[in-house]
Each structure stands twice: as structure tokens, then as C-alpha cells.
Amino acid sequence: MARKLKLGVLVSGRGSNLQAIMDRCQAGKLDAEVAVVISNVATAQALERAQQVGIPTASFPRTQFSTREARDVEILRTLQQHQVDLVILAGYLGILSTDLVGAFRNRILNIHPSLLPAFGGPDRHGLRVHQAVLEYGAKVTGCTVQFVTEEVDAGPIIVQRAVPVMEDDTPDTLSARVLEQEHEAYSEAIQLFAKGRLSVEGRRVRILPPQ
Numbered sequence: 001m002a003r004k005l006k007l008g009v010l011v012s013g014r015g016s017n018l019q020a021i022m023d024r025c026q027a028g029k030l031d032a033e034v035a036v037v038i039s040n041v042a043t044a045q046a047l048e049r050a051q052q053v054g055i056p057t058a059s060f061p062r063t064q065f066s067t068r069e070a071r072d073v074e075i076l077r078t079l080q081q082h083q084v085d086l087v088i089l090a091g092y093l094g095i096l097s098t099d100l101v102g103a104f105r106n107r108i109l110n111i112h113p114s115l116l117p118a119f120g121g122p123d124r125h126g127l128r129v130h131q132a133v134l135e136y137g138a139k140v141t142g143c144t145v146q147f148v149t150e151e152v153d154a155g156p157i158i159v160q161r162a163v164p165v166m167e168d169d170t171p172d173t174l175s176a177r178v179l180e181q182e183h184e185a186y187s188e189a190i191q192l193f194a195k196g197r198l199s200v201e202g203r204r205v206r207i208l209p210p211q
């Protein structure tokens, strides 16, 4: 059997995307395994989720490092120690240093809860994204999985899923429906990567036919 893709998942909070990925790995639906979970928040619920199933974790709290670069040196070292092939940002609140992005060029994925390039950017995360969608009056939103580049929320797009906005939606109800799609979209993107079916051509990601 071919070696499974080793994932390093970066988290800051709840970890429902991490859970969805771990569950699908466990069920054999992904040709991947979570090798390590790393957080910049020591109390992140996501870390407990990983520990419960015996996955190694590491935490590098923001307060312990004077710069992002210094913290990312440790993150990079940890990813390399665990022989990570693909880095997954799953609710990771932090911008990666250029060194880390460069070390894993086209091997870092992020998920964002809107249809990028709409409602993205450094200040748009969590419920703020859905609040902005509702305030703007958009009729359709969704989620986007993309490769991470130096610019926040601007990397080549791998998978997007659309979610209609309902008349009576609140940021919470919209967030819940988008989250269901996030869990599907992230696994779809990871499996495409695992199968070698993603070809990055400038801004475009070409999905190659199954081999």
C-alpha cells in the first residue's frame, strides 16, 4: 500500500474541521493521517480532540514568542520532526511567516468561510465573516479551500462550495450551514492533493483526472 499523506494541522480553537478530517482519516475515506496538531493557543479545544485519539500535539502560545518569525521556526521544526507532507490550517488564527510559507510552498491549505475573494482579508474571521455577508445583503455565500501564499486569503483556489443565504439567517445559523460544507470541502481538497490531482498554474488550480 502506498504511504499515507502525513498531515500537520494548525488550530486555534474549537477544531470541528480537525475533527471532520480525523474522522474521515479513521474511516479510510482519506488517504492521509494526522501526524501532529499544533496550536498557538494552549487551551484550544482542538488540542483535546487530538489528544483523545492519541495524536501528538504541540502548543506555541503567542505570548511565549517575541515575534511571529520566532514562533514559526518552532512550528516548522515540529512539522519537519513529524515528517509532515501537507499543512492544514483549520481555524488557525495567525498569519504565517514568509519562511514557513516558503518551506511548504503549495503544501499549505487554508479554509475560509466565504466565497473568496468576497469577504476575506486579515480582519475577517469567525462570525465576523457571516455578519459581513448578511450586512452586505449577499444571497449566496459558502466556503473556500485554497493554497496559502504570503497574502492573506489570496492563494490559488482548490475547492469552493456555495450556500444560499436565507431571509431569517443570523450569523450563527449561517455559520452552522457553511460549516457543514466546510467539513466536506476540506476533505475533498485533501483527497485531491493526496491523489496528486492538483496542478497549480499561476492563480489557477487545475484538477487533473483520476489516474
Ligand code: GRF
Pocket (backbone or CB within 6 Å): 013, 014, 015, 016, 017, 018, 046, 090, 091, 092, 111, 112, 113, 126, 179, 182
Ligand atoms: C471555520 O469556520 C474556518 O473556516 C475558519 O475558522 C473556523 C474554524 O472552525 N477558518 P473549527 O475550529 O474548525 O470548528
